[in-house]
Amino acid sequence: MNIKRLCYLLHLWIGLATGIIVFVVSITGAIYLFKDEISSTYQPWKKVEARNQPFLQPSKLIEIANTQSHQERPSAITIGEKDEAVWVDYFGEKGQTTIYLNPYDGKIIHTSHLGTDEFDFYRFILNGHLYMWFPRTIGKPLVSYGVLLFFLTLLTGLVIWMPKHITLHLLKKRLAFHRPFKWRRFVYDLHSVLGIYMLLPIIVVSITGLIFGLDWFSHGIYQLASGGKQMEAYTLPPSDSLHIQSKTASIDLLQAKILKESPNAVQYYYALPADSLGSYRVSVVHEKGSYYKQDNLFFDQYTLKELKGTGPYAGRYKDGTPADKLIHATLDLHEGIILGWIGKIIMLFAALTSASLPITGFLLWRRKKKQKKPVG
Numbered sequence: 001m002n003i004k005r006l007c008y009l010l011h012l013w014i015g016l017a018t019g020i021i022v023f024v025v026s027i028t029g030a031i032y033l034f035k036d037e038i039s040s041t042y043q044p045w046k047k048v049e050a051r052n053q054p055f056l057q058p059s060k061l062i063e064i065a066n067t068q069s070h071q072e073r074p075s076a077i078t079i080g081e082k083d084e085a086v087w088v089d090y091f092g093e094k095g096q097t098t099i100y101l102n103p104y105d106g107k108i109i110h111t112s113h114l115g116t117d118e119f120d121f122y123r124f125i126l127n128g129h130l131y132m133w134f135p136r137t138i139g140k141p142l143v144s145y146g147v148l149l150f151f152l153t154l155l156t157g158l159v160i161w162m163p164k165h166i167t168l169h170l171l172k173k174r175l176a177f178h179r180p181f182k183w184r185r186f187v188y189d190l191h192s193v194l195g196i197y198m199l200l201p202i203i204v205v206s207i208t209g210l211i212f213g214l215d216w217f218s219h220g221i222y223q224l225a226s227g228g229k230q231m232e233a234y235t236l237p238p239s240d241s242l243h244i245q246s247k248t249a250s251i252d253l254l255q256a257k258i259l260k261e262s263p264n265a266v267q268y269y270y271a272l273p274a275d276s277l278g279s280y281r282v283s284v285v286h287e288k289g290s291y292y293k294q295d296n297l298f299f300d301q302y303t304l305k306e307l308k309g310t311g312p313y314a315g316r317y318k319d320g321t322p323a324d325k326l327i328h329a330t331l332d333l334h335e336g337i338i339l340g341w342i343g344k345i346i347m348l349f350a351a352l353t354s355a356s357l358p359i360t361g362f363l364l365w366r367r368k369k370k371q372k373k374p375v376g
């Protein structure tokens with residue numbers, strides 16, 4: 001059995017076995033990709049009229065939100081640009097409540113509540129993308145290893161597609177749709193031609209998805225990128241227990257400290273201490289829409305002393321090693337955000353193409369199987 005024959009058999013049977021997983025993960029990924037852009041069209045409360053005046057202090061905004069929500073322990077506050085509302089989140093066993101405020105005068109713009117068992121379209125789509133709507137313990141490995149096998153079909157597909165003797169004429173022939181359009185040939189071209197054009201972005205989506213889904217895979221990628229170093233687990237440092245009897249330092253002082261260091265950031269996310277040992281976790285976003293160019297910092301809730309977290313996502317992104325930055329950029333690569341709108345559009349076509357591959361592959365296999373049936 002030659003290499004091409006082996007690759008064909010692997011491509012066929014692995015493709016048939018993982019087709020449903022690939023289709024669901026790809027379609028849900030395509031739908032979720034533009035979630036923020038779509039939701040902004042029907043969530044006007046996230047925007048305010050920009051004013052030439054400073055925002056209210058975070059503590060004042062939290063105080064107003066607490067009164068509106070009838071809760072005393074907010075989970076986080078997010079402060080954006082001059083034309084964006086501030087929002088305060090309350091996470092609990094019954095769900096999530098979010099209060100949107102005008103940062104200039106503290107006026108309540110909108111209150112939203114999403115119960116744990118309440119239906120939310122994008123939460124439903126994300127659950128399908130990550131777990132295929134199974135419980136996490138079943139769905140995560142099912143999707144992750146399904147994507148790993150799909151990655152193998154991409155490599156075997158490339159081997160099958162590659163002509164034995166590479167010439168410009170053969171490459172042009174294999175990179176073009178054949179005319180006149182006949183159904184079987186058109187389906188084959190959809191599978192082969194579209195697949196080869198979208199091969200690189202689909203490989204990027206697959207590898208970055210595997211970094212999220214499989215610990216051993218992400219650790220292996222990190223070791224390759226770092227020259228053999230082990231990737232540390234992401235941990236949140238606790239506040240100093242010696243100061244438990246002290247009063248929690250004001251978030252206003254922390255905000256002033258962060259603004260002094262990063263005055264031009266586009267968003268500041270403050271995860272507030274959940275208990276007496278909890279610390280302030282601050283995400284400083286330096287580029288709108290980017291997950292990569294952000295710092296994840298930690299501060300003692302009593303002294304505001306900066307604490308050291310571990311893992312590639314902790315710390316200032318500019319201070320990270322090349323391996324840290326690669327892992328840090330995983331989501332930007334996965335969604336194409338790293339290339340802006342063009343990147344997202346490329347990834348949309350990649351997701352739609354990968355969703356079509358199991359369908360066109362199945363149609364080709366079924367037709368071939370019918371042709372082999374004996375007559376009579």
